[in-house]
Amino acid sequence: MTTFALPRPSVSSHRTIVGAVALAAVVCLWSSFALSTRALETTGMSVGDAAIVRFGVPAIALAPWVPRTLRRLRGERASVIALVLLAGLPHFLLFAWGAHLTSAALTGLLVPGTVPLFVAVLLFLGFRAPISRRRLIALGAIVAGVAASATLTGGPAGPDGIAVLMAAGLVWAAYTIGLSRTRVDPLGVIALVSLTSLVVALVLAAAGALPSQLFSGTVDLPAWGTYALVQGVGTGLLSTACYVVAVKNLGSSITAAAGALSPVLTAVVAVPLLDEPLTAGLAVALVLIVSGVVAFALAPGRAARTPPADPRR
Known part of the structure; x- marks a missing residue:
């Protein structure tokens, strides 16, 4: 009797599937991050409150991982740690500031939309990583x-809002490169970023540098609870974990590029949720960016005549 065995999936195909699923989750969660950040003003919460909730939930949930993460940091380079920490409070404040100055659709478009560009430029400047003609x-x-x-x-968007959002994209691109070079595991990255950001946010809020209801005794519990679920759990835990998994399995360039697909979802959902118009200009921008994202992801990463270079070395 002849038996036939089904071919087992290769390690590379398994990693691609895992990375693709994680990346799809990132797109949805990033969209919810842009929408909820833009809607922050309607909740009565301040930026300081949002930062404390955003980083407090994952910091508390991952407290058991902190000692292990601190031990892993002993052999880590300070420059890599600095890049990873950019994903915390620095990026959040820039993102929230840009959302305040513009719209949810534009916020969701410009930040992830500029990350692939900044990643490619930073890799070229820092590691001379070549870029193919198609890319x-x-x-x-x-x-x-x-x-x-x-x-x-x-x-409402002006040059100041555009500049702030692009700065947020640059910061996230630097974090993406640092993430691909760190030896800290995904949970350790989330714990490190969240705990550091929470401590700094609390210090700034206590000093009056960040407005916060927490220190004025006027906390709106329903608003804090909703924000804790959407941003603390959704963005703070799930999106960060999925992004780390996507980078580890797909690489920093493809992950950063595909993340720019989240503006499409953000712009569509913002129409009924925040009563924002989907203008012809925004539609043109979405088509251009999505086309660029797809072409970037499908194009070869290096020029044909250039020998391979591993930017993580």
Whole structure:
């Protein structure tokens, strides 16, 4: 009797599937982050409150991992640690500030939309990582989309808001590169970023540098509870964990590029949820950026005549 065995999936295909699933979750959770941050003003919570809740939930949940993470940091380079920490309070404050100055759709578009560009530039400047011609064209489409969003969308967005959101994209790109180089495990990364950001946010709020209801005794418990679920659990735990898994399995460039798909979901959901219009200018920007993202992800990562270079060495 002849038996036939089904081929077992290769390790590379398994990693691709795991990375793709994690990346899909990241897109959805990033969209909820942009929407909830833009809606922060309607909840009565301040930026300081949001930061404390955002980082407090994962910091408390992952407290058992802190001692182990601190031991792992002994052999880590200070520059890598600094890059990883950028994903915490620095990125959150820039993102929240940009959301206040613009709209949810534009916030969700410009931040992840500029990350692939900044990752490619930083890798080229720091490690001389070559960029293939196809990826250069794809990045050009993303740049055109960002320019279109800045000039054609209208509304409350001004040059200051655009600049702040692009700075947030640059900070996240630097974090993405640091994440690909760190030896700390995913849970350790979340614990480190959350605990450090929580401590700094509490200090700034206590000193009056960040407005907070926590120190004025006027905490709105329902608003804090909702924000703890959406941002603390959703963004603080799930999205960060999924992003780490995606980077480890797919690489930093593809993960950063595909993350730019979240603006589509953000722009569509913002129409009924926040009563924001889906303008023709925004539609043009979305088409350009999504086209660039898809082309970037499908294009070869290196020029044909350039020998492979591992930026993590």
